[in-house]
Amino acid sequence: MERRSALKNIGGLFLLPTLSKVSSAIEKKPVLRIAHLTDVHLKNQFNAPARFAKCLHHVQAQSPKVELILNGGDIVFDMNKENIGTINEQWKLVKDTMKNECSIPVRYCLGNHDIWWNEDTKGDVFYGKRYAMDKLQLVRPYYSLVQNGWKIIVLDSTHLDIDNTWYIGKLGQEQLDWLKNELQNTPKTMPVMVMSHIPILTALLMIEDDVVNKWTMLGGDMHTDTAKIINLFYQYPNVKLCLSGHLHLRDKVVYNQVTYLCNGAVSGAWWEGNKRETAPGYGLIDLYDDGSFDEQYVSY
16 A cells, blocks of 8 residues: 555655646747848849749748737848849839738848949948938838737847948947937836848858868858847847847757747849758747747748
């Protein structure tokens, strides 16, 4: 009898963790499902319009339903290697595809391929970011919104380098001050998610094929002001998740309790298959009322 009683008690002990896990799952409530689509590089070649429409249909078929799409930039194929007629066609294709194939609200972030970098045309509407901002109806290239109890901060991570010959990832002092103010004025109980085009922090730069005895990290591949940004985030524990694209590869880095997700590319290797081991796809993120989240990468 004593042995039977002891075994019964042991069985009860084994049940405790399971009960605790069930209780924890019941307590947190899903509040928002987001699809993170980045690096679409839309162009009327490579059957890209039909394949992008397939991706949008795949997103809209998810259950539970996706309530918001975050587009992480590089919306068109490239504004700097095409003539103006082709550029206009690319943006018209974006507008028509989103109107005809997507019923979910979309928020946009600018990528380096969405920007006219030609310094000789400053008086032209295409100079800098103005053309893309006009097409996307953005008042400025960085902004924030609050939805379902979460604050979403969209950053402008692509800027010309000091020699004006190429772009690098950074915020600049004005935007960094704005970001500090945004975080200061956000209730401590409100979780924060950040989206940038260029990764704030990634491990992907260490898997280049041509590494011999050292890694080369280019300023256009990851933010050059990473230390400043992560130090700022460290002061605000309600910053939970950072989304990015740009590298067309998928990785996840967790640092100081912040998760940094680089979510591949809708276009894969610019509509020509996988980029290394990462298939064309998008991120699917479930946000909860307690500041936690679930995430996965979905190949469509």
